[in-house]
Amino acid sequence: MEKVIYTAMSGAQHALMAQQIHANNLANVDTTGFRADFERVSSTALQGDGFDSRVLASELTPGTDFSAAALVSTGRTLDVGIRGNGWLAVQTAEGEEAYTRAGNINLESDGRLTVNGRAVLGEGGELVLPDYRDLDIGSDGTITVTPPGGGALIEAGRIKLVNPETSQLVKGTDGLFRLDSGETAESDENVILASGHLEDSNVNAVDEMIQSLQMTRNFELQVKLMQSSDEQAKLGNEMISA
Amino acid sequence: MQTALWVSKTGLAAMDAKLTTISNNLANVDTTGFKKDRIAFQDLFYQVQVQPGAQLDQQNESPSGIQLGNGVRVVGTQKVFTTGDYETTSNQLDLAINGQGFFQVELPNGETAYTRDGQFQVNSDSVVVNASGLPLLPQITVPENTTAISIGTDGTVSATISGQAEAQELGQVTLVNFVNPAGLAATGGNLYQATEASGDAVEGVPGEDSFGALKQYALENSNVSVVEEMVDMIATQRAYEMNAKVVAASDEMLQYVSQNM
Numbered sequence: 479m480e481k482v483i484y485t486a487m488s489g490a491q492h493a494l495m496a497q498q499i500h501a502n503n504l505a506n507v508d509t510t511g512f513r514a515d516f517e518r519v520s521s522t523a524l525q526g527d528g529f530d531s532r533v534l535a536s537e538l539t540p541g542t543d544f545s546a547a548a549l550v551s552t553g554r555t556l557d558v559g560i561r562g563n564g565w566l567a568v569q570t571a572e573g574e575e576a577y578t579r580a581g582n583i584n585l586e587s588d589g590r591l592t593v594n595g596r597a598v599l600g601e602g603g604e605l606v607l608p609d610y611r612d613l614d615i616g617s618d619g620t621i622t623v624t625p626p627g628g629g630a631l632i633e634a635g636r637i638k639l640v641n642p643e644t645s646q647l648v649k650g651t652d653g654l655f656r657l658d659s660g661e662t663a664e665s666d667e668n669v670i671l672a673s674g675h676l677e678d679s680n681v682n683a684v685d686e687m688i689q690s691l692q693m694t695r696n697f698e699l700q701v702k703l704m705q706s707s708d709e710q711a712k713l714g715n716e717m718i719s720a
Numbered sequence: 721m722q723t724a725l726w727v728s729k730t731g732l733a734a735m736d737a738k739l740t741t742i743s744n745n746l747a748n749v750d751t752t753g754f755k756k757d758r759i760a761f762q763d764l765f766y767q768v769q770v771q772p773g774a775q776l777d778q779q780n781e782s783p784s785g786i787q788l789g790n791g792v793r794v795v796g797t798q799k800v801f802t803t804g805d806y807e808t809t810s811n812q813l814d815l816a817i818n819g820q821g822f823f824q825v826e827l828p829n830g831e832t833a834y835t836r837d838g839q840f841q842v843n844s845d846s847v848v849v850n851a852s853g854l855p856l857l858p859q860i861t862v863p864e865n866t867t868a869i870s871i872g873t874d875g876t877v878s879a880t881i882s883g884q885a886e887a888q889e890l891g892q893v894t895l896v897n898f899v900n901p902a903g904l905a906a907t908g909g910n911l912y913q914a915t916e917a918s919g920d921a922v923e924g925v926p927g928e929d930s931f932g933a934l935k936q937y938a939l940e941n942s943n944v945s946v947v948e949e950m951v952d953m954i955a956t957q958r959a960y961e962m963n964a965k966v967v968a969a970s971d972e973m974l975q976y977v978s979q980n981m
Contacts, residue, residue, distance in 0.1 A: 494722055495769075495788065497973065501724040501966045502763075502789030505731030507959045508738065509761040509792055537769075537786050552758075553802055582760055584798070585900045587919035594762050594795050609899060611820070611930035626930045651787065653763040683962055694969045698976050705980060 481532060483707040488534035490700035492519050493693045499540055500690040503681045511547075511579030512679035513649070514686075515540035542655075544644040547680035549672055555613055556583040556591075558637070559677040564669030565655065567599040567638035567662075568592075575599060575662045576654035577640060577647070579677055596654075600635040601665065607634050615673040639669035723788070724970040730791030731963035734761055737794050738956045745944045746953075753837030753910050754942035755799045756949075764790040799912075801901045804943035806935065812869050813840040813848065816940045819932020821895030821924075822912065824857040825850050832857060833911040834896060834904065834921070836940055852909055860891040873933040875926040895931045896921035 496517040506512040518538040523530060549559040558581035560566070565577035576596075584592050589607045591598040598605050607613070610623035610632075619637035640663035647655045657663055741759045748754040769786040806816050815823070815838030822834035839851045848860040860877055862869065868880045875893035898904060903917030914921055927933035 494724070494973070495786075497722070497724040497966070497970055498727055498788050501727035501731070501963075501970070502791055504959075504962050504966055505727055505734065505791040506761070506763050506789070507731070507962065508735070508956070509763055512763055515789060539786055540788070552800075554800055580762070582798075584902065587900050587903060587917050589899065594760065628929070649766065649787065651766040651768060653766065653789075683959070687962055687965060690966050690969050694972055697973045701976055701980055708981075 483704050483711075485532055485534055486700045486703035486707065488536065490697055490704070492535040492537055493697035493700060495537055497690060497693045497697075500686045500693065503686045504683065504690070507679055507681045507683050507686075509580075509679050510582050511677050512653075512681065513579065513655075514543040514679070514681045515649075516543060517689075542644075542647070542649050543680055544647075545680055547678040549675040549677055551674060552676050553674055555615060555673055556585065557581055557674060557676045558583060558615055558619075559672045559675035560639070561670040561672055563644075564639050564641045564666065565663075566593065567640055567665075568596040568654070569599055569604065570596060570652065570654065574656070576650065576652075576656050577642075577663070578654050581671075581676055599638045601638055605635045605637065608632070610634070615671060617670050617672070618667065619669075619671050637671070638665050639671065640664065641666040641669050722970050722974055723790075725967060727789070727791040728963045728966040728970065730764060730793065732960060732967070734792045734794055735956050735960040735963065739953065739960070741797060742949050742953050742956065746946070746949050749942055749944045749946055749949075751837075751910065751942050752839055752939050753804070753835060754944065755801055755804075755836070755906075756942070756944045757797045757906075758800050759797050760795040761792050762795045764793050766790065798902050799904065799906060800943065802943050804941040807939050807941055808937055809939055810937065811839075812871075812936065813842070814838055814937055814939050815840060815871060815893070816935045816938040817895065817926070817932040818935050819930075820901075821897050821926065821931045822901075822921075823850075823893070824896055824921075825854040825911070826857050826859075827854060827911075831913070832921070833907065833913055835910050835912065837910040838939055856893065858891060858894060860893070862890065863888065871934060871936045873927050873935070875934050893926065893934065894923050895926050895934075896923050897930060898922070 499515050499517045503514045517540055519535050520538055521533045522536045524532040546562055567575055568578055570576050580593055583598060586592055591605045609626050611626050612624040614622045619639050621634045622631045623634045624631055642663040646657050648658045650656055738759050741757050745756045766787040766789050824832050824834060827833050840848050840856060842862050843849045846862045848856045865882045866879045867882050871877050877890040878887040879890050880887050899919035903915055904912035905915045907913050924931045
């Protein structure tokens, strides 16, 4: 039997999977703090007897594009964008610490700060704010509030900001980042916050579009190969039966 | 069937929801006391095809797994309570709050609703009501033969009555505030109602503590910025188109298979 059809199949399968990654990136082109995924593929030579032209395409974990995106001004004090490198620490539903670039912080009625429903972590655990009249977030994450009756400013806590090596970070199934060692990252003094700003998604829309088009054509090529392999096998069968 | 189709569908739905928010904001660009909405997106969960570190055989483990994203979802919309611009008017019952706080009005069912819209009028029962006819709380009744009403920055309402030398005090406008105003439920008609997320209303005198002072003969405009919304609209429209393009590309791939194999 002709084996080339399986080789072509692995290529077509990769094209389908890559298409999903590009579709996911484009769907998140407007998601605050989203980091784009790369598709990655490697060649795997099949071991065993036979002519060694059988090299299949096999997918690897999509890598993550860690480049920073543009900050957009929103004018809302509780929106924070990170200038350059760094991450906000949040607590997942399981109580673990995870990292995100999304800075659209919400104030809950009990004074807790959350991002998309997950508690924002401060230096000593969850951040809880007292009643206040005005609030400021400094560039190092320090939150100061004016008490309801006015008067001296009170320091209400400090957002935990971390900056581990990007090579140690992995994207979880919930879209948050964690250290691959499972440990928690040390806070970093050099991360700079911009209050009143949010970070865009770092998806490059044009890039994704072109790659998606390329995958469509790539897919067609693989299907063409399957066709010609089918053709060959058919011709062989005809010769034998003749 | 191909997952990319469904992933792009979530993108289309999200952009659609965003456009609805933008068009509602733009429609209310001239609504007194309107606070714009903002939509928040989040990436959907990732689907694991191969677990990282899975055992390939006794000696070797897979160096990296495969995780594929499933698209985007709308986490929620959020009212943005920045103050709008102030506009002066010549109506003596126009009030603007210069700072934090909400006026209280009484709904027909007896519950209290909250608003930043200070366009008040007097109804046929001489009661001060808002533009939709809901009475202001605490209720203020304007006596007959009133020639002018003045409202102080602390909310004290007094009336000059023809034939009387001294102004008569009618009552006091109070304001309420919430720990988390973004958690209020917008019910339409420029009104908000308290929810679990907003916390309970805290009442106070205008100009004291965290409450803003009142300004008579002024109104607070909508806080919608037209330019911002227009730019947002353009970006959303293009993002929608790109997601539609991926749907077309995926469709083409499937079509090619079904027609050529």
